[in-house]
Amino acid sequence: MGEKAKGFFVTGDPLIYGADVSIIITLLGILVFLTYFKKWGWLWSEWLTTVDHKKIGIMYLVSSLLMLFRGGVDALLMRMQLAMPNTHFLQSQHYNEIFTTHGTIMILFMAMPFMFALFNIVIPLQIGARDVAYPFLNAMSFWLFFFGALLFNLSFVIGGSPDAGWLSYPPLSELAGSPGPGQNFYIWGIQISGIGSLATGINFLVTILKMRAPGMKLMQMPLFTWSVLSSCITIIFAFPVLTVTLALLFVDRFFGAHIFTAASGGNPMMYVNLIWMWGHPEVYIVVLPAFGIYSEIVSTFSKKKIFGYKSMVFSMIIISVLGYFTWVHHFFTMGAGADVNTFFAITTMAIGIPTGVKIFNWLFTMFRGRITMTQPMLWTLAFIPCFLVGGATGVMLAAAPADYQYHNSYFLIAHFHQTLIGGVVFGYLAGLYYWWPKMFGFKLNDRIGKWAFWTWNIGFYVCFMPQYALGFMGMTRRVYTYGWDMGWAPYNLVSTAGAFLMGIGFIFQVWQILYSIKHGERDLTGDPWNGRTLEWSIPSPAPHYNFAHLPAVRSDDSWWDMKKHRYGAAGQDEIKEYAPIHMPKNSGIPFLMSACWFVAGFGLTFEWIWLGIAGLAGIGICLLARSFQRNTDYYIPVDEIKRTEASIGRVV
Amino acid sequence: MSKRLSSGRLRMVSVLAAGLLVLLSGCDRRYLIFNPSGPVAEKELHLIILSAVLCAVVVIPVLALLIFIVYRYRDKPGNKAPYTPEWSDSKILEIVWWGVPIIIIGILGVYTAKTTYSLVKPPVEDVKPITIQVTSLDWKWLFQYPDQKIATVNYAEIPAGVPVQFHLTSDQMMNSFWVPELGGQEYTMPGMAMRLWLQADQPGTYYGSGANFTGKGFAHMKFKVVAKPQAEFNQWAKQVKKTAPALTEAKYQQLAQKGLSEKQTYSSYPERLFLDTIDRNGGKYMKPEMKHGGHDMSMMDHDNE
Amino acid sequence: MAQSAISMDAPQEHQHDTFKLLGFWIFLVTDCIIFACLFAVYAVLRTHTDGDLTGRELFEVKGFTAETLILLASSFTSGLASLAMHKGSKKQLLGWLTVTVLLGLSFVGLEITEFAKMASEGARISTNAFLSSFFTLVGTHGLHVSFGLIWMIGVMVQIARFGIDSLTKEKVTIVGLYWHFLDVVWIFIFTVVYLLGVM
Structure with missing residues (x-):
């Protein structure tokens, strides 16, 4: 393939030259900063080798915000190209690359790590644990994601970006349709980070099942924990399918096999089935934790117990199970026959039932409560109407014959952005505002936050409502240009304006974070929102070991209960003896091993077999080295616990 | 209806x-x-x-x-609405x-x-339907009329008030055939002949486009479907038969190259062109009704031997 | 309260040992799904020979029967190794693991020979869809076995160095579980691919 790629470096586009320059300047800046301030050692020992779930969560968060920026810039470029008919801002090829990377990055390198950031930061604290079940594996998951994302993004300047759509249907994604290395970047970038995601799924499932604080029964778990549990189960059953599908596509491209080719007996239709068997559950993987976040926030800021807890749990489990039986609705128009289409239409609509139930339960949690309009609550309240309408258009899309008219049109685009932004992104942002004080010890500024909130929200509706209309006007997705004849121009222009409003909202948020670092209201109590769950029972930010004493849980809303009945961390005058705390040691292996994966992935992308083998050998060596390590943990002595607790203002 | x-x-x-x-x-x-x-x-x-x-x-x-x-x-403060924190x-x-x-x-x-x-049934039962075979190419549409033995590129003429069964395939990238005013879309898949019933009640010109991304020239894969009264349609077909050039195997190879195309009209085409295209792209593994008629479409050959 | 806080810390730590095993079981579930997909792909494509040789002409009964018996035997010997471990006999444990590794090596050797022979007859992964799916499915299993061999040798070195303790015990248990799992997958390959292929 090497000779087929026109050149190693992508050339010929001023946008890309600009990116080259800014990447080099940023890298140089970071290098100079680290060297000048002698921060290399700090970077290595505090971050690159950490196995602390809180730090890993923060690294996930930073990466996902960076990816949100990249994916967002992609979106703005597309909207600029589509603002007017017959624009020559982007060439067809460039536009195709941009929508491909936009979709892939937003789902796999923005939504997934954002979600994992919240898993990592919140789950152990919320269930009263000191770490996850496999801290080493957790670090590995992060670095695999990191290097996978790095590899994928590298295609922008080296070798050329993938351009066959975010799910890369063959035959277009086969060697004959996409000869360059771009498609290989896609395969390996996702494959490497996907292994990490799978490991995270296993990790948090075991964490939740096995490491809950003493006394916490399954039906006393906070709903966010339940949502993570159901999301993890879905990950465990869906991600292996992605692994296989991408591997098979690579086998086709690398060995010239014929699994998904149109020629020599291959079956492209099978790829479409397989990729959606992962792809549809993936949507529920990212949305379920958002549901959990909303549940926490609605209850906290209505100062009321969540309504219909059992129903909430039950509906999440139904969603994660039903999620496996709806994948065909992504291709009702592939002529699967009336029987098949009817079956999948009804299963798809059926998912609307438990989702609708959740909305009612949130409403009735607020009913007869006392609602405070904090930032997390604002995003939650914005979510409800947005997701309601997005869900309704989802039910409309599920009616198979109606879908024949919506499929691949802008109606579909508007629908899934409404559920993914209105449901997932709003949820994660709400969670970010909610748990930010727990992560960093200060609140995010309210005034700037409201500006961000309103620009985001108004921008959203301005951007996507016209797209429903465009769908009815026959505009299909992925067209890089259109003419004046169809009357699409005004709606597209409005939509572009909305996209830029959302971009401004993002800038407000960056400003908000920077501003709040300096001026944000400090959280000295550890419980800034008058919370209900265990993460609020410890100081903000949480000490390295989270809980000096593991909490003894007696009911659901356990921290609320402790505060009410004055026991546990809310108890008074209790003499507490500390015991040494068992903690995992830091390790450099996850970082090094994931770097080897990166090398292997890069080698295989360019079909430089020697480099691929070198990378794989490195992975093997890292695995063996880890297997031979015996002292992977240590005890924090009582003295140190006392010192730490005193320094964060807790009674010793 | x-x-x-x-x-x-x-x-x-x-x-x-x-x-x-x-x-x-x-x-x-x-x-x-x-x-x-x-x-x-x-x-x-x-x-x-x-x-x-x-x-x-x-x-x-x-x-x-x-x-x-x-x-x-x-x-x-002072909100009199009930507050029941435990309910x-x-x-x-x-x-x-x-x-x-x-x-x-x-x-x-x-x-x-x-x-x-x-x-999946014809829209009306009492009118004899016509068949049009559609092949999506990179990046153009080929329409073949097996009854009239003529072919067109990037436009199709149909008789108004007559159900049309489109047989859809692709040589090779998957596309989707969509004429919104006449009805919803159906994919064109390599190695399969998908069936789509459409019918225009009134004469007119209808917008059609490819709906599934196929690469560089995808945005330009538009076509017009022109519905005419039956007599005019017959007239048009006769005219084409008389005046247009023939679509030869070599011409088809040229057409199948990546690139855009103007509207074209052909007075004939190689007899088995459509079936050969399907077979070449995996059609021989499909159940026969996938290729040669029949009502419903079950997807893949699941090897029940 | 103080009392309970201390005593509550302890059970969580002891559970750590069983975490690994539970996690590995879940990993096996995911690996199972991977193989299930590969089997499904094979089932769809097994007749798509594009006019070339079919399984009946390509598969050699003698070869795949030998592979099956060898792998079954290795699963048995890895079971014996586990018994020896529970008896606390380091020598027997190492011995049975060595036998398992040797059997595993000969399985991989036979498989490579089989693949090479097919390739020399013109039946390569790029020949047609049937062969693509065949080599992918059986090859993935072969890669799993090869990986398991390296892993098992690593565990043996550790036993030789550190003896039988709770850490090495856990490792032997897990690698043994992995080995049995591969055996079960092979039974399916034997039936679905080879037996149905030659019938």
């Missing part, structure tokens, strides 16, 4: 809603989907409207409820909101199933 589809009352609701939508959109021809020009698109529009109405039945009250609750129970369970309410969506989905499910099954 919706006799089979809906009971009288439901139909009235749909008609009302359709009227409303048309008013909202300013009776605009640009909203292709709201301007069905044949029975297939009409059925689909009815289902669209029905589903929109059913969804609105839930969405609008819930939105109103949301506004009411947020306003009434906001945390404001978290009500069997009756739970039954209501599990029940209502189930009923709505049930109703929609029935109509979805009915429409789905009705669309």
Whole structure:
């Protein structure tokens, strides 16, 4: 393939030259900063080798915000190209690359790590644990994601970006349709980070099942924990399918096999089935934790117990199970026959039932409560109407014959952005505002936050409502240009304006974070929102070991209960003896091993077999080295616990 | 055309809603989907409207409820609204909101199933249908008329009031064949002959496009479907037969190259061109009815030997 | 309260040992799904020979029967190794693991020979869809076995160095579980691919 790629470096586009320059300047800046301030050692020992779930969560968060920026810039470029008919801002090829990377990055390198950031930061604290079940594996998951994302993004300047759509249907994604290395970047970038995601799924499932604080029964778990549990189960059953599908596509491209080719007996239709068997559950993987976040926030800021807890749990489990039986609705128009289409239409609509139930339960949690309009609550309240309408258009899309008219049109685009932004992104942002004080010890500024909130929200509706209309006007997705004849121009222009409003909202948020670092209201109590769950029972930010004493849980809303009945961390005058705390040691292996994966992935992308083998050998060596390590943990002595607790203002 | 589809009352609701939508959109021809020009698109529009109405039945009250609750129970000093921080369970309410969506989905499910099954049959039974074979190429559309033995590129003429069965395939990238005013789309798949019934009630020119991404020239894969009275259609076919050049195997190879194309017309084509295209791209592994007719389409050869 | 806080810390730590095993079981579930997909792909494509040789002409009964018996035997010997471990006999444990590794090596050797022979007859992964799916499915299993061999040798070195303790015990248990899992997968390959292929 090497000779087929026109050149190693992508050339010929001023946008890309600009990116080259800014990447080099940023890298140089970071290098100079680290060297000048002698921060290399700090970077290595505090971050690159950490196995602390809180730090890993923060690294996930930073990466996902960076990816949100990249994916967002992609979106703005597309909207600029589509603002007017017959624009020559982007060439067809460039536009195709941009929508491909936009979709892939937003789902796999923005939504997934954002979600994992919240898993990592919140789950152990919320269930009263000191770490996850496999801290080493957790670090590995992060670095695999990191290097996978790095590899994928590298295609922008080296070798050329993938351009066959975010799910890369063959035959277009086969060697004959996409000869360059771009498609290989896609395969390996996702494959490497996907292994990490799978490991995270296993990790948090075991964490939740096995490491809950003493006394916490399954039906006393906070709903966010339940949502993570159901999301993890879905990950465990869906991600292996992605692994296989991408591997098979690579086998086709690398060995010239014929699994998904149109020629020599291959079956492209099978790829479409397989990729959606992962792809549809993936949507529920990212949305379920958002549901959990909303549940926490609605209850906290209505100062009321969540309504219909059992129903909430039950509906999440139904969603994660039903999620496996709806994948065909992504291709009702592939002529699967009336029987098949009817079956999948009804299963798809059926998912609307438990989702609708959740909305009612949130409403009735607020009913007869006392609602405070904090930032997390604002995003939650914005979510409800947005997701309601997005869900309704989802039910409309599920009616198979109606879908024949919506499929691949802008109606579909508007629908899934409404559920993914209105449901997932709003949820994660709400969670970010909610748990930010727990992560960093200060609140995010309210005034700037409201500006961000309103620009985001108004921008959203301005951007996507016209797209429903465009769908009815026959505009299909992925067209890089259109003419004046169809009357699409005004709606597209409005939509572009909305996209830029959302971009401004993002800038407000960056400003908000920077501003709040300096001026944000400090959280000295550890419980800034008058919370209900265990993460609020410890100081903000949480000490390295989270809980000096593991909490003894007696009911659901356990921290609320402790505060009410004055026991546990809310108890008074209790003499507490500390015991040494068992903690995992830091390790450099996850970082090094994931770097080897990166090398292997890069080698295989360019079909430089020697480099691929070198990378794989490195992975093997890292695995063996880890297997031979015996002292992977240590005890924090009582003295140190006392010192730490005193320094964060807790009674010793 | 919706006799089979809906009971009288439901139909009235749909008609009302359709009227409303048309008013909202300013009776605009640009909203292709709201301007069905044949029975297939009409059925689909009815289902669209029905589903929109059913969804609105839930969405609008819930939105109103949301506004009411947020306003009434906001945390404001002196708010007299009741506050019950421990109340978290009500069997009756739970039954209501599990029940209502189930009923709505049930109703929609029935109509979805009915429409789905009705669309695999010819739209009208009493008129003899014609067949057009469609091949999506990079990046153009080839239409072959097996009855008239003529072929066109990037436009199709059809007789008005006559059901047309499109046989769809691709040489090789998957596309999707969509003429919104006549009805919903169907993929063109390599190695398969998908079937799609469409019909234009009135003469006219209808916009068609490829709906599934196929690479560089995808945005330009547009075509016109021109519906004419049967006599004019016959006239046109005769004219083509007489005056247009032949589509030879070599010409086809040229056509199959990546690139855009103007409208073209051919007086003949290699007899087995369509079937050969299917076979070459994996068609020989499909069940025979996938290639040569039959009603329903089950997908892959699942090897039940 | 103080008392309970201390005593509550302890059980969580002891559970750590069983975490690994539970996690590995879940990993096996995911690996199972991977193989299930590969089997499904094979089932769809097994007749898509594009006019070339079919399984009946390509598969050699003698070869795949030998592979099956060898792998079954290795699963048995890995079971014996586990018994020896529970008896606490380091020598027997190492011995049976060595036998398992040797059997595993000969399985991989036979498989490579089989693949090479097919390739020399013109039946390569790029020949047609049937062979693509065949080599992918059986090859993935072969890669799993090869990986398991390296892993098992690593565990043996550790036993030789550190003896039988709770850490090495856990490792032997897990690698043994992995080995049995591969055996079960092979039974399916034997039936679905080879037996149905030659019938």
